[in-house]
Amino acid sequence: MSSIDLTLKIWRQKNNDSLGDFETYILRDISTDMSFLEMIDVLNEQLTREGKDPVAFDHDCREGICGMCGAVVDGVAHGPDRETTLCQLHMRKFKSGDTIVIEPFRSIAFPIKKDLMVDRSALDRIIQAGGYVSVNTGGTVDGNSIPIGTETAELAMDAAACIGCGACVASCPNSAAMLFTGAKISQLSLLPQGLPERKERARSMVAQMDKEGFGYCSNEKECEAVCPKGISIRNIARMNREFLRSLLLGE
Amino acid sequence: MELNSRIPSGPLAEKWDSHRFQSKLVNPANRRKFRIIVVGTGLAGASAAATLAELGYKVDAFCLHDSPRRAHSIAAQGGINAAKNYQNDGDSVFRLFYDTIKGGDFRAREANVYRLAQVSTEIIDQCVAQGVPFAREYGGTLANRSFGGAQVSRTFYARGQTGQQLLLGAYSALSRQINSGGVSMYNRREMMDVVIVDGRARGIVVRNMITGAIESHSADAVLLCTGGYGNAYFLSTNAMASNVTAAWRACKRGAAFANPSFVQIHPTCIPVHGDYQSKLTLMSESLRNDGRVWVPKNKEDKRPPAQIPEEDRDYYLESKYPSFGNLVPRDVASRNAKEQCDLGKGVGSTGLAVYLDFGDAIKRDGEDVILRKYGNLFQMYEKITDSNPMVEPMMIYPAVHYTMGGLWVDYNLMTTVPGLFALGECNFSDHGANRLGASALMQGLADGYFVISTSIGNYFGSETISPVSSTDPAFKEVENDVDTRLQKLLQNSSGGPAGKVTVDDVHKEVGRLLWDNCGMSRNRQGLEHALEELPKIRDKFWSSVYVPGAGEDINQSLEKAGRVADFLEFGEFMIRDALSREESCGCHLREESQTEENEALRDDDNYSHVSVWEFKGDDQAPEMHKEPLVFENVTPSQRSYK
The missing domain is CATH 3.10.20.30 (Beta-grasp domain)
Structure with missing residues (x-):
C-alpha cells in the first residue's frame, strides 16, 4: 500500500x-x-x-x-x-x-x-411506460413449463444486467437514453414471456424517452464504452428493430 | 404486553391453507377505499406494494433512494431457495422447512417456516413469469445449485446477481402499478416516525430529503419493509444508508422487538484493510462450493500461499466437519475463521484473514468452468484488492451481513401495534438464530407476494377502521417531535466544528464497541462492559456532535446523524438481549455455553423462546417478554455438521 x-x-x-x-x-x-x-x-x-x-x-x-x-x-x-x-x-x-x-x-x-447529485427519475418513467411483463401475482405456470435455451437466457441476462446509473446518458453527445431503454426492451423481447406485449412496449417506452427530452443515438458508442456492466450497443439495434417492427405491424 | 402469535391450529401442512380460508376477505369493489403505506422498496416492499395495488388497494410507497430500484436487496448475489425438487435429489417442502428450522438452531416458529417453504415454489414461478433471467440448463429448464448448508440443489440463480434480477422483477411489477395509478411512489423520503391513532398505526411522518420538508401521510395500514440493522456495527456488508430508524421508531411507539442480538456474521467477506474503510464487501457464499478454506498449520509460517506445500496447510473445515466440509452453515464457518485467527494462524497483513483457494477446482474443472461460475466475483475481488483469485488464493474474513432479529410479528406479519406490519428482514419471523444462504430473498418475496395480501384482507375485513386524515392532531404532534429532534441534531452547527466530533467518529466508536462485545462471540463481562459504555458514547454524541448545514436543504450529514442517533439507542437492545440469553444458539455464541468441541451449546429447557423487548421509556430499561417456541413436528437436536 x-x-x-x-x-x-x-x-x-x-x-x-x-x-x-x-x-x-x-x-x-x-x-x-x-x-x-x-x-x-x-x-x-x-x-x-x-x-x-x-x-x-x-x-x-x-x-x-x-x-x-x-x-x-x-x-x-x-x-x-x-x-x-x-x-x-x-x-x-x-x-x-x-x-x-x-x-x-x-x-x-x-x-x-x-453538487454531484442529479435527478434520474426520467429513467424510472421510461420503465413505467412499459418495461415489464403485465402479469399479476399468482396464477402463473410452473417455471419449467417455459423452456428457454441457455443462449437466449444468457443474452437476456446480458441486457438485464443494466443498473440504471445513467452513465450512458451522461456520456452521450446527444444525451440519449437508448442504451438504457434498449437493454430493457431487448431483455423482454428475447424472452418468450415478453413477446405478447412487444409492439406496445417498444412504442410506449420510446415515446416516453422522447417526452423526457433524451436525444437519439448517432452511433458514437460512448455509452457502451462507459457502461459499468458492459451492455452492448447491439441492444440499441435490437430496440430499433422492435420499434420498427411495431410501426410496420401497426395495431 | 400480550403476545399472541395467532398460529393456526391443525396439522403443520394444512395451517396456511386453513388460515387463508378462515381469514376475512375484502370485496374487490371495496378495496379501493383502503389506503396502505409501504415503507421501503426492496424485495419485500416492492413486491407487497405491487401485489396490493394489483388487488385494488390504494398504495403509497416510500423509499429513501432516488429510485425504488436501488434498495439493498439488489446486492444479494448467490440465489433464492425453493422446494421445487427439479433435480430429483430428494428435496421437498418438508426438507426445506426442516433445513431452515435446523439451520436457525431451533429458534424460529415451525408454522412460519413451513409456510415459507410452501410458498417458495410459487415465488420461482412468479419471477419466471415476470421475465427474470434465471440461469438455464442446455435443455432450457431452470438450473439449480447447492448453496451454503444444504445437501440438495434447490438454489435458483441469475449469475452472481440474483438479488438484482429479483428486485428488478419486483420493481417492474411496481412500475406497472405506478403507471396505472395503483401506487403513488414517493422517492427520497426518509421515514422519521409512525403515527398511532386510537391504538392503530394510521400513517407516517417522513422527511423530504431534497427540500427538508416534514410531511405527514395517513393510511389504513402501514407496512414496514425497511431491512436490517447491520450498520449498527459501522462496518458491515449493508449499503451505506441501511438503517434501523423506521423499525426503532416503531418500537418506541409500541411495536415490540424480537431477538435483537441475532446478527449474522457472513464468513466470506473481503477483510478489513484500513481505518478509512467505509464498508465491507461480501463475496458470495457460492464460492465455498469450489473454494477450499485453509490456513498454515504453523502460525510462524509467513511464506506466500503458493510456497506453502499441501502438508503444511490446515484445511480446518474439511478436517473438522468431514460430511459438510467447506459448506458448513455461515455461523459455523465464521466462528471457525475467527478461532484460527485467534490462534495466530490468520494470514495477510492484519492476520485477520483465511485463504479461500480455487487451485484444486481450477485443476479439476479447468479455468473456463471456474471463470464462468465465478468470473464476476473474481473481477470484483480483484478490483478491490488488486489480487487475482485465479492466480493466488482469496483472503476472506467474516463480516456483519444480515439481522435475523427484527420487529416481532404474529403469523399475519402484524407487529404488536394493530395495523402496523413488518415484512422481510425487518421482521424476526423465519430464520431463528441463523439464516441459511439463499433464504433472505425467499423470505422477502414470500412476505410481499404471497403472505401480506391475506393478512391485509383479514385486517380490513375484521376491524372497523374509522377515517383519519393527515391533518389529525396526532400527526401534528408527531411532526413536532420529529422537528424537535432534527433541531437537536443541528444544535451544534452554528457554533462551528471546533472541539466537536463528527457523526462518523461516533458511529465508528459505537460500531467497534458492538463488534468487540456483541459480535461473533459474546460473554457476560464484555456485554456488561458494553452496556456501561454505550450511554457514555450516546451522551458524547448529543453533547458534541457537529452536523454541518441546515435542515431545509439536502443535508447528507443530517441524514446520517439521525440514523446513528437511533443506532445508539437501539444498540442497548442488542446488548441486553445478548446478555439475557445465557445459552449459545446459531449466530449467538455465549462463551459460557459451548460443547467440548467449541460448538454452540443450546439450553432448550431455559431458552426455547423468542425474546421480545418492549420499550418502556428513554430513561428506563426495556422489559423482556417471552414467546415460547413449541416444536411439534421436529425434535430440536444439537446441530452437527460433522
Missing part, C-alpha cells in the same frame, strides 16, 4: 436554480487501496472539520450494483477504469500529483439537485 497527494476540482452547485462552479481542494496521504468514494469521504470529513459544507453525492451499496453512484471523472462517466462503477474505482488508478476533475452526470433530462 502506498499513499498519494491529489488536487480535486469538484463541481459545487447549491441546487438546480443556482449557478455552479468548480472548487479546488487539496488532499494528502490518500491510500491507494481506497475506493474513489472513500476518497470523497475523507474529503468530506476534512471539510466538516473545517466547518465547510461537505460535497453531496449519491451512493449506497458501494458494491457496483445499486446504480446510485456516478460522476464524470476527468471527462469520463464513472472514471478511467472500464466496466467499473465509481464506487469500485480504486485510487491505485491515480498517481501522486494528479489533478482530478469531478462533475455530475449532465443531461437536460437529469436536473442537478446539489
